[in-house]
Amino acid sequence: xxxxxxxxxxxxxxxxxxxxxxxxxxxxxxxxxxxxxxxxxxxxxxxxxxxxxxxxxxxxxxxxxxxxxxxxxxxxxxxxxxxxxxxxxxxxxxxxxxxxxxxxxxxxxxxxxxxxxxxxxxxxxxxxxxxxxxxxxxxxxxxxxxxxxxxxxxxxxxxxxxxxxxxxxxxxxxxxxxxxxxxxxxxxxxx
Amino acid sequence: xxxxxxxxxxxxxxxxxxxxxxxxxxxxxxxxxxxxxxxxxxxxxxxxxxxxxxxxxxxxxxxxxxxxxxxxxxxxxxxxxxxxxxxxxxxxxxxxxxxxxxxxxxxxxxxxxxxxxxxxxxxxxxxxxxxxxxxxxxxxxxxxxxxxxxxxxxxxxxxxxxxxxxxxxxxxxxxxxxxxxxxxxxxxxxx
DNA sequence: CTAGAATTTCTAGCAACGCTAGCCTAACGC
DNA sequence: GCGTTAGGCTAGCGTTGCTAGAAATTCTAG
Numbered sequence: 001x002x003x004x005x006x007x008x009x010x011x012x013x014x015x016x017x018x019x020x021x022x023x024x025x026x027x028x029x030x031x032x033x034x035x036x037x038x039x040x041x042x043x044x045x046x047x048x049x050x051x052x053x054x055x056x057x058x059x060x061x062x063x064x065x066x067x068x069x070x071x072x073x074x075x076x077x078x079x080x081x082x083x084x085x086x087x088x089x090x091x092x093x094x095x096x097x098x099x100x101x102x103x104x105x106x107x108x109x110x111x112x113x114x115x116x117x118x119x120x121x122x123x124x125x126x127x128x129x130x131x132x133x134x135x136x137x138x139x140x141x142x143x144x145x146x147x148x149x150x151x152x153x154x155x156x157x158x159x160x161x162x163x164x165x166x167x168x169x170x171x172x173x174x175x176x177x178x179x180x181x182x183x184x185x186x187x188x189x190x191x
Numbered sequence: 192x193x194x195x196x197x198x199x200x201x202x203x204x205x206x207x208x209x210x211x212x213x214x215x216x217x218x219x220x221x222x223x224x225x226x227x228x229x230x231x232x233x234x235x236x237x238x239x240x241x242x243x244x245x246x247x248x249x250x251x252x253x254x255x256x257x258x259x260x261x262x263x264x265x266x267x268x269x270x271x272x273x274x275x276x277x278x279x280x281x282x283x284x285x286x287x288x289x290x291x292x293x294x295x296x297x298x299x300x301x302x303x304x305x306x307x308x309x310x311x312x313x314x315x316x317x318x319x320x321x322x323x324x325x326x327x328x329x330x331x332x333x334x335x336x337x338x339x340x341x342x343x344x345x346x347x348x349x350x351x352x353x354x355x356x357x358x359x360x361x362x363x364x365x366x367x368x369x370x371x372x373x374x375x376x377x378x379x380x381x382x
Numbered sequence: 383c384t385a386g387a388a389t390t391t392c393t394a395g396c397a398a399c400g401c402t403a404g405c406c407t408a409a410c411g412c
Numbered sequence: 413g414c415g416t417t418a419g420g421c422t423a424g425c426g427t428t429g430c431t432a433g434a435a436a437t438t439c440t441a442g
Contacts, residue, residue, distance in 0.1 A: 003409090003410075007418095007419095035398080035399065035401090036399080036400060037398085037399080037422075038402075042303070045421090046420065046421050046422080047400090047402095047421090048401085048402075048403095048419095048420070048421070048422095049400080049419085049420065049421090050401095051400095051401070052261060052419080056400075057399095057400065057401090069240065071412075072377075074336075075406080080196075082198065105302075111355070111359060111361075112303060115359055115360070118360060119359075119360050119361045119362075122365040127208075138441090146373065147369065149366070150366055150369045150370055150373055151373060152246075152352075153370055154349070154370050154373050154374055154377075155363050156350030156352070157349055157353045157355075157356050157362070157370070158345070158348060158349040158352050160346075160352040160355060160356055161347070161348030161349050161350065161351040161352025162348045162350075162352070164302070164351060164352065165344075165347065165348050165351055165357055167312075168302060168306055169306070169308075169309060170308075170342050171311050171348070171395085174262070175340070175341055175344060178338065179341055179344055179345050179348070180342045181346055182337065182341055182342060182345050184380055185382070186317040186345075186380075186382075187377055189377075191376070194438090194439075198389095198390095225442075226427080226428065226429080227428080227429060227430075228427085228428085228429090236391080236392090237391065237392050237393080238392090238430080238431095239391070239392070239393095239430085239432095240390090240391070240392090240431070241430095242429095242431080243390085243391090246432090247429075247430075248429065250426095361419090
């Protein structure tokens with residue numbers, strides 16, 4: 001009985017090793033470098049073991065993305081709310097932008113690659129729900145008469161848009177703070 | 192002399208045929224279906240001819256994306272400005288969203304795939320410049336005291352964010368109009 | 383009209399990708 | 413200590429983007 005427990009523990013460790021390696025590799029050399037061969041090589045196992053843990057490469061990316069949502073949610077919860085609406089939103093926005101900037105590959109996995117992570121449905125994975133909830137509970141503080149969910153979705157969209165366009169080289173880096181200030185002015189006021 | 196002109200004309204036609212076929216195929220079956228073999232098959236030539244027109248598959252996607260920017264610019268210019276700021280922004284926003292909705296694969300090529308189309312730099316291709324300019328000239332009408340470029344960038348980011356998150360299934364379709372209304376309220380007011 | 387030259391197009395194949403069948407080894411339970 | 417079983421590995425399939433070199437076509441000139 002105990003040997004089986006040890007095996008399961010070792011399997012769990014290898015499971016985490018795969019995810020950790022995939023993430024590290026993606027962050028340092030980009031997702032293109034994360035091939036099944038390269039990944040197998042890094043963890044010092046052969047390719048087929050990957051498929052005993054995950055259904056395929058997409059599933060690995062999706063699992064990494066889920067980790068990302070958990071971390072993002074934690075970052076957003078750690079953004080301490082201020083007294084004023086605008087300052088509260090600023091804290092959330094800066095936490096969100098910092099997360100995306102510090103973990104570009106992870107953010108890509110969450111929003112650009114892992115398209116088939118359902119959201120806003122019954123079978124939405126818990127980490128995704130937690131991520132939205134963390135943003136929502138912050139935004140709800142200054143939603144005023146409006147629907148806090150709608151406001152949260154718009155805030156989220158705007159932040160994601162800033163990141164996506166910046167990353168694609170469509171927005172000049174110089175105007176970063178000015179764009180954020182404008183966004184906070186417009187969305188951080190109680191209506 | 193005339194035979195060379197005919198050849199150049201034929202080459203140009205085939206050039207356009209490749210782009211048209213790639214775009215149609217992408218729009219109907221997704222970019223995954225656009226392989227060099229499939230594309231060669233559709234235009235009834237062999238693979239290597241593709242490489243006599245474009246440096247590689249990425250270059251084909253980039254060329255399709257450029258077409259997209261030209262069309263998007265036209266759509267935005269066609270959005271007739273209204274007297275009120277909010278209505279003007281609404282026209283632009285609806286034109287932008289409609290374009291993205293009607294040409295999902297094209298929009299993907301423009302913003303998700305063709306990452307190496309430089310922007311905001313000296314060597315920015317003309318269609319990209321035109322696209323931003325079309326949005327800018329509309330937004331500038333109600334920029335108020337603020338920097339119209341910054342406002343344009345934020346508007347653009349917000350719209351792109353809405354599209355990107357919606358497409359990834361991250362935003363419930365039901366709230367579409369509500370999100371747009373909120374966005375117009377906040378960004379379409381003169382400050 | 384024909385022979386040689388030049389250009390264009392195709393056939394065939396390379397390396398790398400995600401993924402899998404089937405053998406082989408090693409650990410386990412009795 | 414031995415048969416059984418679980419797990420990992422080798423080898424290979426089909427597909428991808430891309431390219432070298434042969435084949436075919438078109439043009440030029442006598």
